[in-house]
Amino acid sequence: MRAYELIRRKRDGEKLSAEELEWLVFSYLEGEVPDYQMAAWLMAVYFRGLDVEETAHLTGAMVRTGQLLDLSGIPGIKVDKHSTGGVGDKTTLVLAPWLAAAGLKVAKMSGRGLGHTGGTIDKLESIPGFRAELTVEDFLNQLEAVGVAITSQSYALVPADRKLYALRDVTATVESVPLIAASVMSKKLALRTDALVLDVKVGKGALAKDLKMARELASLMVDIGKRAGRKVRAVISDMEKPLGRAVGNALEVEEAIATLQGNGPEDLVELCLFLGSQLMELAGLAESEKEAREKLKRVWEEGRAWEKFKEWVKAQGGKVEAVENPSLLPQAPEELVIASPSAGFVEAVDALAIGEAARILGAGRERKEDPIDPAVGVILEAKVGDWVEEGAPLARLRVREKGVEEAKALVAQAFTLGNQPPPPKPLIYEVVS
Incomplete structure (x- = not known):
């Protein structure tokens, strides 16, 4: 088999067999297929997809590369x-x-x-x-x-x-x-x-x-x-x-x-x-x-x-x-309050913005090798549907020195306020079985 052919066929939307997918996975792990060819195949999959059988075969091949x-x-x-x-x-x-x-x-x-x-x-x-x-x-x-x-x-x-x-x-x-x-x-x-x-x-x-x-x-x-x-x-x-x-x-x-x-x-x-x-x-x-x-x-x-x-x-x-006694867990040296700019109902809290703010403070990574700070992060004082007065705390930031101003701006922008309580949204959408 040749990686070139499997890249071309997936680029053209063709279906790959279990044997072909197994060969590709093991050859990549062993270094016979270089990064640049596997990257091309991954991009072909990104655009062309894999059907259920192909995905199951790919999964099985990946499992077999290691111990059970x-x-x-x-x-x-x-x-x-x-x-x-x-x-x-x-x-x-x-x-x-x-x-x-x-x-x-x-x-x-x-x-x-x-x-x-x-x-x-x-x-x-x-x-x-x-x-x-x-x-x-x-x-x-x-x-x-x-x-x-x-x-x-x-x-x-x-x-x-x-x-x-x-x-x-x-x-x-x-x-x-x-x-x-x-x-x-x-x-x-x-x-x-x-x-x-x-x-x-x-x-x-x-x-x-x-x-x-x-x-x-x-x-x-x-x-x-x-x-x-x-x-x-x-x-x-x-x-x-x-x-x-x-x-x-x-x-x-x-x-x-x-x-x-x-x-x-x-x-x-x-x-x-x-x-x-x-x-x-x-x-x-x-x-x-x-x-x-x-x-x-x-x-x-x-x-x-x-x-x-x-x-x-x-x-x-x-x-x-x-x-x-959770006070013995890692503690950040400083706490900052994000205050509400006006009175109103909390209509939305942007999860992505809050997550990015925590990452910027040091709670998360941009690359796998990055260190993290276990003590920093964001505590929400107001949740969706809550009424807040002007100046009341929306969130508290536990911080050191890293990324404070950028995180403050992200958290402030994450909250959307309105005059009416928002319609309730489900926590659970459905079960797939």
Whole structure:
């Protein structure tokens, strides 16, 4: 086979076979296909697309470039949850211990943040001592003993995805539905859980800017999962505005703690309940969404989810005293208030602008190798639908010295005020199964 022919055929809209896609992926990983040819092929896919079969074959080839993490030796039902990325999305920090306390085994590989979206690993590493890189042996032992284990992506699992994503990131081919689906699902299929729920974000702060793209991505990932014999559902949820009030690593850990203790923002609690109920149903621990929600609420109200969170943090080396007393989490030296220029109802809060502001302050990365500041970020004092008086705080910025003026301007511009309360918009749009 020749890379030139596969580039030309995909450029012309032709379908590639499983054997051709496997050859291309392995040849690129081994250095036989150079970056410039793979970049040309990725751009051809960006414009011409891949059908469902091609995407499934590409995903399978990527999985086979690395190890498979078999969890079948661990008793219990193993589950995973994945989000396509958003602003203020600390759902995993709340939901993983919550589900573990309800009787499931939560096994997850998570990533670091890039651009305006935060990464679960960065958030967890803002807890002093937390160890995000687990060996396979430690991961399996902790999953069995504690019921929840989250690790950063292993170099041994799906190495093709790591190399391909880095190339997509510098060739403007990230926003391709089949390439996103193959990237996400290759990591999910390499970790052999029994059930998977995908949280597909849609809106300004998400990869999918509109419902058409979100539905296409959700359907494609569900199809790939089912072809591989997995129980999988996708939930399409809102990312026009940030989730919760906190945006920034230690700030989001603090909000997750408050949520587990019963004091979290309404939208975060509802999303966790909805995603959790989907997994409880898929796993067979509840016969309906209503029954699943009731079981999860009981676990939450009895404090078992909060206790499981502390057990999980301790197991991965984190200082439990820092989560019991969040003032021991990283703290920024200065706080700035963004005041409302007039009285009115908050009609919109631009998630992308808030995420960019947090990144500029140091909470996120522009490049994968950039360091982050776990203490900085944005706290929303006003949410969509709230009435604010002139001069009242819209948001608070936790800052050091980096990017303060630019971040202030972005946060101020993110709020739209009006004379009438805005019509309610759904947090959950639909479930794709």
